[in-house]
Amino acid sequence: MKEKLRSLFYKLRVRLTADEMFHETEVQANRLGALILLCSGIILVLILALTAMGVFLLPLSSVFSPTIQAIVEIIILLIVCHAVKCDAWWLKHLLMIGLVFVYARLDCMLTHKAAILMVLPVVFSSRYFSRRLTVFTSILSTVVFFFSAAWGATHGLINLNIVTFPAGTVMIATGGFLGEAIQNAGASDKMLVTNTLIFDYLPKWLMFSITSIISCNIARRGREMVVTQHDKDVKSARIESELNLATRIQADMLPNIYPAFPDRKEFDIYATMDPAKEVGGDFYDFFLIDPDHLCMVMADVSGKGVPAALFMMASKIILANNAMMGKSPAQILSDTNAAICSNNREEMFVTVWLGILEISTGKLTAANAGHEYPVIKRSDGGFELFKDKHGFVIGGMSGVRYKEYELTLTPGSKIFVYTDGVPEATDSAGSMFGTDAMLAALNKDPAAEPERILKNVRGAVDEFVKQAEQFDDLTMLCMEYKALSDTEQ
């Protein structure tokens, strides 16, 4: 289920072209713009309230009208945003113009006390990842704030530091703030406007221009990052879908239709493979060499993932080809080793247990190339580890000779082979499932059919590891040698 959701997610994400991603970004930025407007509106209301309470040094009459205008403007813009659900190509320009005018009104009143107002629209515009919009906002801010500075010089807070008077001017304190005394002394509007533009607006604009350059750069970089991310998403989605296909190809290579031999009543066989990653290095195999000989293979390639899967495919084919030629297990392993070692510069290797059952007699001939011990259940007993003779892994060194051994299976006997993913399944605390726990799971119901037996082991492993992520491939095979029914005998 999780896998399905994930692949669906990749498909959806790739269906978005770069343009659609930018559109999505723009709508998100519009929403942010609406939020900024709302916050600004709240601040305006606060300013109005503080002025009315006499906290701010401004006459209420000069604050009231621009603040109310700005609040009305904000309300109209918010209604527009809501009406088009923040999704219209012209909305970003409208928001920028709206923000610049709202802040310009505040700037008229607070003048030098709120120098930061000028940079806010430009900084916000970089969120659209559009350099053109940021440049547009910069120019608009430059012009609008020029006029607001000029108007604010005579109507807003007076910056006392820039007031100049002719020599000999007498100022009379009337009690209260210095600004009133300055106005009473007859400061000319021309002097206030000129001085404000030179001493306040110009340095502010210089700092503003640096902010504009930074914002333009952020907008451009942001755009590049969105494009790069999109390319990466497309690539990773392609790799994902190729891996999914590889997983299916790998699974299809193994016999996986059960019952595998519906017309053979003398034995029953069942096997499963669960790779830890999309593709794995474990494999099992079983096939009839001739009507009387069943070959079974259990193998584990060093490492995991795609490299292991590629090596696994080659190993499986070479083993099966050698087996079909009617060789003995030891000979099959030796010849496979020779074939793999001839071209193995990466020094990959594979551990293999291979057994051939003579169906008519129950004679099992097997050889082991560095693989886990098989588990045998005699007809009258439980499952027990069979410590067989071990040769070296296949692919590790050329010229290795393998020894084979024989067992006779009586009706009711079973053989269970597996990869190290089973005994070495690890829980979140780091402890391993272990061979003893595996034997216990096998002996829970030793008389059960092979499919049931594998489910019992899998259940016990799952219960043991609980939430820990499956780290190694889990592969198992179980074969039951049955008595022939009387009629068939």
Next chain:
Amino acid sequence: MTINKTKNGNELLLSLEGRLDTLTAPELEKEFGASLAGVTSLVLDFEKLEYISSAGLRVLLSAQKVMNAQGQMKVCHVNETVMEIFEVTGFSDILTIE
């Protein structure tokens, strides 16, 4: 996994600590790639090695092949778990274990 390295002339001693598996084997492979040149005696101390996986065995095999050509390689202080893995995989036959 941590690798402690002691070099004495042409002799190299590497002490491994922790788990040598798919995640950590590339570290050791890199270490071998960087420091095996000119070494005639390589000793691997496994006293503190808890576990070795097939990916780790692959790295050991590569090192053994390199050392076959230029000197000798010994593995010492192998614990029970790791020894069992060496025996099952047949590595006990090709490695010099002390």
